[in-house]
Amino acid sequence: VSGTPPAKSAKNRNYAATDYAVFAILFFTNILNYMDRYTMAGVLTGIQKDFSISDSLAGLLQTTFIVSLAVGSPVFGYLGDRYSRKWLMVVGLLVWTLSVLGSSLMPQTKFGGFVSMRGLFGIGQAAYVTVSPSLIADIFAGSKRSTMLMLYYFGIPVGSGLGFIVGSQVASVTGDWRWGIRATTILDAICLVLIIIFVKERPRGITEHEGAVPEKQEKSVQHSSYGADLLSLFKNATFMTSSFAYTCVIFVTGTLSWWMPTAMQHIYAHRKNFNSTDFLPPAEKSTTTFNFGIITLISGFVGVAAGSVLSSLLSSGKWCFACCQTPRSDPIICAVGTAIGVPTFFAVMQLVPMNMVSAQVVMFFCISSLCFIWATNVNLLISVVPADKRNSANGIQILLSHIFGDGSGPYVIGAISDAIRGTDRTPLAHWKSLSLAFYVANAILIPAVVLFIVAAITYPRDRANFLKAMNGSPTQMAAIAENGNSTSNKVAPVDTGPNKNAFQTQPTPQSSDPQSSNEKTAAQEK
Numbered sequence: 202v203s204g205t206p207p208a209k210s211a212k213n214r215n216y217a218a219t220d221y222a223v224f225a226i227l228f229f230t231n232i233l234n235y236m237d238r239y240t241m242a243g244v245l246t247g248i249q250k251d252f253s254i255s256d257s258l259a260g261l262l263q264t265t266f267i268v269s270l271a272v273g274s275p276v277f278g279y280l281g282d283r284y285s286r287k288w289l290m291v292v293g294l295l296v297w298t299l300s301v302l303g304s305s306l307m308p309q310t311k312f313g314g315f316v317s318m319r320g321l322f323g324i325g326q327a328a329y330v331t332v333s334p335s336l337i338a339d340i341f342a343g344s345k346r347s348t349m350l351m352l353y354y355f356g357i358p359v360g361s362g363l364g365f366i367v368g369s370q371v372a373s374v375t376g377d378w379r380w381g382i383r384a385t386t387i388l389d390a391i392c393l394v395l396i397i398i399f400v401k402e403r404p405r406g407i408t409e410h411e412g413a414v415p416e417k418q419e420k421s422v423q424h425s426s427y428g429a430d431l432l433s434l435f436k437n438a439t440f441m442t443s444s445f446a447y448t449c450v451i452f453v454t455g456t457l458s459w460w461m462p463t464a465m466q467h468i469y470a471h472r473k474n475f476n477s478t479d480f481l482p483p484a485e486k487s488t489t490t491f492n493f494g495i496i497t498l499i500s501g502f503v504g505v506a507a508g509s510v511l512s513s514l515l516s517s518g519k520w521c522f523a524c525c526q527t528p529r530s531d532p533i534i535c536a537v538g539t540a541i542g543v544p545t546f547f548a549v550m551q552l553v554p555m556n557m558v559s560a561q562v563v564m565f566f567c568i569s570s571l572c573f574i575w576a577t578n579v580n581l582l583i584s585v586v587p588a589d590k591r592n593s594a595n596g597i598q599i600l601l602s603h604i605f606g607d608g609s610g611p612y613v614i615g616a617i618s619d620a621i622r623g624t625d626r627t628p629l630a631h632w633k634s635l636s637l638a639f640y641v642a643n644a645i646l647i648p649a650v651v652l653f654i655v656a657a658i659t660y661p662r663d664r665a666n667f668l669k670a671m672n673g674s675p676t677q678m679a680a681i682a683e684n685g686n687s688t689s690n691k692v693a694p695v696d697t698g699p700n701k702n703a704f705q706t707q708p709t710p711q712s713s714d715p716q717s718s719n720e721k722t723a724a725q726e727k
Contacts, residue, residue: 216345219399223340223399227333227353227400228352230290231356233388233392234356234360235364236360237385242368242459243367247378252312256616257615257619259615260612261612262316262319263455263607265319266319267607267608268320268603270608271603274330274603276596279593281332281593287401290328290396292325293326294329297321298390298393300318300319301385302383305380305382330599331596333353334591338588339404339588347513347580358497362495365493366498367381368381368384370491372487434593437666438655438659438663439581439659439662440585440586442655443535443578443652443653444601446648449539450649452609452645453610453645453646456611457546457568457642458497458607464553466489467635469485469489471627477626477628500565500567500568501568501569503569504569504575508575508576511537512531513530515533528661529661532660533657535656536654539570539574542570545566546639547640550643581660585660586667587670614638614641617641618637
């Protein structure tokens, strides 16, 4: 073996308090990231009334934001693999905070300016969401990394739910939807200061090369061209198929988050025989959005946790998964969650006009299952993409998922709704047209299930290619497998002779006790 000392076990590694402090800052900023995205959805009917815009133009607001986010993500992915991720986040957070504040100050005669602010908001967020996961991956390793990524992605349901709640409640209290979207800017500014003071840049891939000297390791990296990086990613079948599957799910969740509160308000207005949602009391409007926000928050929290825990149990063969242990757990759990979403989403559409309570119960299970993918899909990306390409990979995935997912989704569904409804402006007509348009989103979940299954099939080959790309000694390879880039060890240790490789790249573990085998292999290496 080489003279590089073996990497320290992820289980035995001690993390400093500053590591957890940095994570807490990134986590809180991620919550604000999604709060700022969805405060506008919580006051959408007020925005439509103030600017006198149709459903399709209301959907265009979200589409503009998402397209800007998607276009900016590959750019910041390229920069994040080569320059300071800390300062990229600082610039991005500054731009997004100023754009949120600017949009809340836009007069009702300047809808074009309002849309432009939404576009700048997307550019600012692109910098943060593209590089922050790789920074976490360079702080934590192994099962600790999986746990921290799970916690980090709790920010999606928590932030989204709080966005609906804060936007609608602040607007209700102040009587002005503008305060609903500007309320978070003070918290944004606090996070900006905390990142500047406390967050430090980490050497890329340091958790995969723990024995290397960080400064020398970072300087020794010879970056390939961006074209070569893209070619490498496009050849990675697991990355590409999971990215397309993720895009399908994002189309559905983005559409559901944007339009469901408005659709529910139309149902309530119809039941009261109102000709418009404008006649609904402000308190009832905010209650509708508040309830949806609570469902989103709790179900998303449950879904992210359930997806991560199930993937970990399936990978390690614990509890009820003892008979079906597999290293392909991440894509399998993503496929299962998406498959559950197909019938539950359909059931929600049937139940909303008949029994709102039953619809909300089923909606809880629907959103929970679709949230299985948040942390597990990122874990999957990290486990098959080398450290020096992760920001670019994340940028490409964000580009695909937002351009063809929640960027186009709200506008497409809004346009279909307008086309179905025609000139009928009654609340019942609004609901019927939106519910029919929702079936398009429902159907898109089916190819997502198929693509995640394909990713599970190609995973062992791409995981093996990842390990080869690390270009380490047998001891380093043992450390990589133990530290992992996924929920648990994906490459099984085997009891080999001194002249053989210590690890096989087959997906099936050779020991019923992976940790024990790791320790035995480490002893043999020494």
